[in-house]
Amino acid sequence: MNFVLKGNLCFCENPQRMTTLPNGYLVSRDGVCEGAFARLPDKFSGLPLVDVGDHLVLPGMNDLHVHAPQFAYRGLGMDLELIEWLTTRAFPEESKYRELDYAARAYDLFVDAMKKSATTRLGCFATLHVPATLMLMEKLEAAGLHGYVGKVSMDRNSPDILCETDAAQAARDAESWLVESRKRFSNIKPILTPRFIPSCTDALMGSLATLMRRYDVPLHSHLSENRAEIRWVEQLCPNADGYADAYDRHGMLTPRTIMAHVVYPEPDEIDLLRERGVMVAHCPASNMNIRSGIAPVRKLMKAGVKVGLGTDVAGGQTIDMFRAVTDAVQVSKLYWRLIDQKQAALTLAEGLYLATKGGGAFFGKVGSFERGYAMDAIVLDDSSLPHPQPLTVAERVERALYLSGECKVVGKYVAGRQIV
Amino acid sequence: MNFVLKGNLCFCENPQRMTTLPNGYLVSRDGVCEGAFARLPDKFSGLPLVDVGDHLVLPGMNDLHVHAPQFAYRGLGMDLELIEWLTTRAFPEESKYRELDYAARAYDLFVDAMKKSATTRLGCFATLHVPATLMLMEKLEAAGLHGYVGKVSMDRNSPDILCETDAAQAARDAESWLVESRKRFSNIKPILTPRFIPSCTDALMGSLATLMRRYDVPLHSHLSENRAEIRWVEQLCPNADGYADAYDRHGMLTPRTIMAHVVYPEPDEIDLLRERGVMVAHCPASNMNIRSGIAPVRKLMKAGVKVGLGTDVAGGQTIDMFRAVTDAVQVSKLYWRLIDQKQAALTLAEGLYLATKGGGAFFGKVGSFERGYAMDAIVLDDSSLPHPQPLTVAERVERALYLSGECKVVGKYVAGRQIV
Numbered sequence: 001m002n003f004v005l006k007g008n009l010c011f012c013e014n015p016q017r018m019t020t021l022p023n024g025y026l027v028s029r030d031g032v033c034e035g036a037f038a039r040l041p042d043k044f045s046g047l048p049l050v051d052v053g054d055h056l057v058l059p060g061m062n063d064l065h066v067h068a069p070q071f072a073y074r075g076l077g078m079d080l081e082l083i084e085w086l087t088t089r090a091f092p093e094e095s096k097y098r099e100l101d102y103a104a105r106a107y108d109l110f111v112d113a114m115k116k117s118a119t120t121r122l123g124c125f126a127t128l129h130v131p132a133t134l135m136l137m138e139k140l141e142a143a144g145l146h147g148y149v150g151k152v153s154m155d156r157n158s159p160d161i162l163c164e165t166d167a168a169q170a171a172r173d174a175e176s177w178l179v180e181s182r183k184r185f186s187n188i189k190p191i192l193t194p195r196f197i198p199s200c201t202d203a204l205m206g207s208l209a210t211l212m213r214r215y216d217v218p219l220h221s222h223l224s225e226n227r228a229e230i231r232w233v234e235q236l237c238p239n240a241d242g243y244a245d246a247y248d249r250h251g252m253l254t255p256r257t258i259m260a261h262v263v264y265p266e267p268d269e270i271d272l273l274r275e276r277g278v279m280v281a282h283c284p285a286s287n288m289n290i291r292s293g294i295a296p297v298r299k300l301m302k303a304g305v306k307v308g309l310g311t312d313v314a315g316g317q318t319i320d321m322f323r324a325v326t327d328a329v330q331v332s333k334l335y336w337r338l339i340d341q342k343q344a345a346l347t348l349a350e351g352l353y354l355a356t357k358g359g360g361a362f363f364g365k366v367g368s369f370e371r372g373y374a375m376d377a378i379v380l381d382d383s384s385l386p387h388p389q390p391l392t393v394a395e396r397v398e399r400a401l402y403l404s405g406e407c408k409v410v411g412k413y414v415a416g417r418q419i420v
Numbered sequence: 421m422n423f424v425l426k427g428n429l430c431f432c433e434n435p436q437r438m439t440t441l442p443n444g445y446l447v448s449r450d451g452v453c454e455g456a457f458a459r460l461p462d463k464f465s466g467l468p469l470v471d472v473g474d475h476l477v478l479p480g481m482n483d484l485h486v487h488a489p490q491f492a493y494r495g496l497g498m499d500l501e502l503i504e505w506l507t508t509r510a511f512p513e514e515s516k517y518r519e520l521d522y523a524a525r526a527y528d529l530f531v532d533a534m535k536k537s538a539t540t541r542l543g544c545f546a547t548l549h550v551p552a553t554l555m556l557m558e559k560l561e562a563a564g565l566h567g568y569v570g571k572v573s574m575d576r577n578s579p580d581i582l583c584e585t586d587a588a589q590a591a592r593d594a595e596s597w598l599v600e601s602r603k604r605f606s607n608i609k610p611i612l613t614p615r616f617i618p619s620c621t622d623a624l625m626g627s628l629a630t631l632m633r634r635y636d637v638p639l640h641s642h643l644s645e646n647r648a649e650i651r652w653v654e655q656l657c658p659n660a661d662g663y664a665d666a667y668d669r670h671g672m673l674t675p676r677t678i679m680a681h682v683v684y685p686e687p688d689e690i691d692l693l694r695e696r697g698v699m700v701a702h703c704p705a706s707n708m709n710i711r712s713g714i715a716p717v718r719k720l721m722k723a724g725v726k727v728g729l730g731t732d733v734a735g736g737q738t739i740d741m742f743r744a745v746t747d748a749v750q751v752s753k754l755y756w757r758l759i760d761q762k763q764a765a766l767t768l769a770e771g772l773y774l775a776t777k778g779g780g781a782f783f784g785k786v787g788s789f790e791r792g793y794a795m796d797a798i799v800l801d802d803s804s805l806p807h808p809q810p811l812t813v814a815e816r817v818e819r820a821l822y823l824s825g826e827c828k829v830v831g832k833y834v835a836g837r838q839i840v
């Protein structure tokens with residue numbers, strides 16, 4: 001359906017500033033924005049008008065890194081550090097997804113919450129289980145969300161309950177899942193997902209790299225989250241020139257690769273990420289919760305590395321991407337204060353940019369209201385935040401982002417289709 | 421009214437652990453807890469039973485540091501640093517409270533939100549305006565909340581629109597407000613509130629110290645929030661032996677003193693705070709937002725300094741004390757990771773302790789369900805957080821704290837009186 005959405009528009013064409021159009025017009029044709037206008041151009045006057053009144057309208061959020069099976073235990077076990085948390089929380093819970101009954105109940109909760117959230121597109125880890133992963137993709141597709149889901153590959157250094165014991169079989173499972181899911185789904189697409197270097201043998205990585213090229217599919221993994229993990233990778237890959245190179249030697253760093261975290265990149269790794277066009281998913285809440293640290297986002301941005309945001313549920317406690325925006329701003333202030341005063345704190349506009357157009361780039365022309373961008377939009381009711389003084393649209397957006405739990409997504413469009 | 425509250429109880433007798441009593445009984449007599457029990461002792465079986473079913477019951481939160489007039493612009497201007505934020509946001513907004521119409525509208529919003537929140541007792545800054553401050557106290561008292569409110573004193577280094585030009589007059593205003601409010605209110609009490617050293621002449625400080633002793637009232641101010649501010653205090657008080665001493669030489673550091681922030685205390689200042697029995701209000705969100713840094717809370721606790729939590733709205737963006745608990749835990753992890761690995765991160769139990777019994781100590785026996793403590797309790801509906809797996813009460817509390825925006829306070833008792 002083609003239509004015009006009228007409301008208080010706010011979006012970021014670049015990281016430097018938010019563009020606001022009070023009572024503006026957003027034109028959607030064939031799922032794509034024709035542009036955002038202060039006055040509706042005559043040529044669009046024949047389109048049906050959806051007037052959302054005084055509500056705020058923002059581009060949908062792109063959550064580049066979220067673990068669907070961890071949603072069930074978000075906000076739990078947060079006193080633990082990464083490896084302990086993985087072994088006592090993440091792995092035992094993820095092993096339950098071999099049972100489709102459990103997976104159905106848990107993924108219904110995840111998809112329902114994701115549908116109601118500010119997120120329109122996601123880069124999502126599932127588990128190693130093919131049937132449950134296909135079920136998750138089916139549910140996300142039915143909910144009208146877009147994005148990538150990965151059957152996780154992991155064949156070493158994992159507990160028996162959650163380990164693919166045979167690299168060749170693991171590769172065949174990944175391929176059959178890939179083929180099946182490409183056939184069945186239109187908007188939710190497969191993404192190869194080696195869990196991280198410590199979980200994958202060279203044999204499995206080699207096979208996944210072959211699949212990546214053969215089927216022209218993207219890849220999603222973790223990079224440099226935690227100092228102990230980095231030392232572990234050094235031990236596991238003595239021939240690699242650092243953690244990033246351990247992926248790169250398999251040809252896994254490409255413009256269609258998401259690497260989550262990147263908290264401790266070496267200078268040559270930053271260069272490599274830029275050269276390869278890799279998208280970094282910055283996950284500030286997770287990096288705090290499991291005590292990883294603060295990723296040098298300003299440094300990455302200055303170096304020309306592509307950056308978006310992820311909630312990293314359940315390292316992060318919430319799928320709320322507004323929280324990811326303000327968390328990113330807050331930790332960048334601490335980075336500036338505590339680590340390096342040459343790295344300026346992120347502004348709110350920069351945070352919002354990362355969550356929309358920044359990370360959106362992984363999905364194509366996504367994350368803005370400029371002409372030619374996918375019509376991904378959320379309608380936000382902030383009337384639960386009354387104020388005694390007049391506020392501009394930009395101020396209302398700032399407040400809505402900082403107090404995200406207190407306002408409500410009352411409308412949501414993904415590629416022009418209304419799903420909330 | 422005397423009664424028994426039945427629900428899933430959770431509280432912290434000490435920082436080491438949370439005590440949980442699933443389907444436990446909390447006995448309230450004359451506004452005071454008779455204790456929390458797994459089974460109801462026979463002697464209380466005659467009391468009326470309030471059964472809140474599967475809801476969670478926690479002690480009310482004590483917000484030791486919140487600026488009521490800044491609630492109107494919470495979550496705004498967060499890209500600014502302290503002094504710039506004060507001059508462009510805080511001071512112009514606070515100046516509006518000379519008009520009672522504006523104050524009434526703004527304070528109604530603040531009090532309504534505070535009433536619905538998890539907070540039962542607060543340490544609250546108003547503005548320098550006596551009529552508006554009395555109005556705020558009246559509204560808080562009518563809402564059933566308990567705590568301290570301060571007419572702010574500030575007679576230098578402040579803009580003309582928000583400055584008491586005559587120290588003697590400022591002292592007389594503080595005294596008349598003190599006398600009037602002690603007469604009019606039972607549960608909301610006056611607390612002397614010199615804004616901070618830079619805003620107050622020695623003459624005014626001397627007068628306030630005299631009032632403190634003459635009327636036996638507590639005092640609330642800011643200490644060592646920001647490095648630039650600390651340098652400023654050094655210049656303003658060349659004879660003082662540091663920022664804390666600038667208060668101490670006026671006799672303002674006592675067991676009835678709240679000092680907010682304390683981000684950069686010198687070792688001798690930590691000793692002084694302990695010796696004087698001062699309560700430190702740790703405000704993690706604010707310290708991030710206005711780029712102050714991270715307060716060394718573990719160090720303060722180890723040294724025996726009393727510590728509680730504050731939201732510091734609007735340096736902090738929300739009056740949600742659950743958020744203050746998890747923010748305190750999160751930034752303590754970054755402190756450990758980035759600054760000093762000898763200072764262990766706070767556990768969730770420690771964070772909850774600080775928000776309840778830790779800060780509660782400023783109000784007397786407050787913040788626990790042990791016998792003799794004030795019957796301050798909140799009833800929390802977390803049914804909006806469904807889960808596929810069984811969860812213990814402790815796990816549900818952890819999740820509710822981390823996802824505070826997603827559950828709801830459906831009941832609230834202050835000193836035994838139900839106000840929500």
